[in-house]
Amino acid sequence: MKIKYLLLLIAGLFLFVASGCSSVKKYTSTPDKNFSVRSKIEDKNVDAEVYILGGLKECEGKGDLPALGRVELQQGETEFGLAPDKLYLLKIYFNTKNFFGDEIANTLQRALIIPKPGNKYRINLNYAEKMYDISIFEMDTKSSVGRRIPIVPYNTCK
């Protein structure tokens, strides 16, 4: 009997470790996938992550916004949806890993965004030669006109 519990415990531990010990939930997208992320990273020791926070009607001071989860980035392009007219904080990380694959440091860019109804957004994440570039483009689907929008850091939310 004890061996059975021990085996269950070992199996549980194995699953926990295999899942990356991560307690961060996956972001549940809205049905309308109005955002896409294109990442181009030319450094094998660096990867990118995008976290979504907020989903509120308005900015509520400098306190922490509720975390909604992590977008699972795929090779090439990843699509997800954010509800229009709500305020979101995107936390975009470039993680540096050591020889063993352990994360040793990261650089973070915060961006506040309120998606407009009917618009599409594209986030480009580029990393090469220790330099990174994050750009967000907004496209009006009616007029097919797109423009690069400024990245608004979180600390301007007052």
Place this chain on the structure above:
Amino acid sequence: MKFRVAILAVLILLCAGCTMDALMSAQNWREYIGEGGMMTKKTVIVVDRSYADIGKAWAERSNSCINNKQVISTGGGARTVNVNRSYKATSVFSKQRAELHMQEKQFGAGVVNVVKEPPDGHFFFVADAIPLASNKSRVVMYHASNRDLFVTAITNWATGKNMGCPDLTQM
């Protein structure tokens, strides 16, 4: 016993050396490098752009890429001392030139600040764009010798060649 006294004496001497004040202003930093300060460099380039345009690019990019940025060391095992860093960039405009000053502050467990430094951290990079003609400027960068990544970024922003941000974790 003599050995212990010797070690104590060495420690006192080292600490005495550490209690000097850090460079408290951008001008101090320029002067220190001008006098051949240790582990520092002065890099000069000429850019075909007005100093005002260079200054605008520096202000916008440094605000986005440097200001309020923190580098948090997240791992490395029990033997590693985690040193976290925060950054501040300040843009200064005048009729004579555009300037960009950058400061770094170290914090976290294991960081002992034995040197008095400005509240936003020590200066490690100062760049001046000085007009040579209406569309030509001399860019002078005063920097620590291990900050080549910043030289690349500040040069790129000045020329407009690449407006990407330096990865602060790579320094």
